[in-house]
Amino acid sequence: MLQIRRRHGVFGGFLVALLGIWGALIPFIGPYFHYAYTPDKAWTYNTGRLWLEILPGGAALLGGVLLIIANGRHVALFGAFLGIVSGAWFAVGNALAPLWTTAAPAGVPASTTTLMRAMEEIGFFTGLGVAMVLIAAAVAGRLTAVPGVTQAAAPAPPPEATVPVETVPSHRISEDDTQTIS
Secondary structure (H helix, E strand, O other), X not given: OOEOOHHHOHHHHHHHXXXXXXXXXXXXXXXXXXXXXXXXXXXXXXXXHHHHHHHHHHHHHHHHHHHHHOOEHHHHHHHHHHHHHHHHHHHHHHHHHHHOOOOOOOOOEOOOOHHHHHHHHHHHOHHHHHHXXXXXXXXXXXXXXXXXXXXXXXXXXXXXXXXXXHHOOHHHOOHHHHHHHO
């Protein structure tokens, strides 16, 4: 009853896992390509990167892997849920970070041009999170829309036997019926 075909979450799971890997690794390898948040040195670790990039990236990777390997609907929906929560955390976590610390733990975009600063914000957090939520929610919707075990509908009653007017015997037609017909 709760079994699903394996192909229902594979592509979406692959995309969610890929976005999770991107989100967890881009703060460490981005400085090689001049695409970074401060501190803009490769492989520099801080707690902001842990809470805002590594953990949600790892959760998205786990959710994507669960979507890929799931045979049951509950496991696949849990994987999609992890992808949705991770994406939401990528999108809003940086804005909520001042609630637990006074400094922005993710840093600030390291580029000097306004366009590249916007691209870093989109690629590191907001755009990554929105894309992840979109894909994971679409997979969750597909998983819930796949019909499970359907109950056999009760057969429709046979249509009532009708007799054409021309075949009604004349002895059954009363005088009152003939007056209303004419």
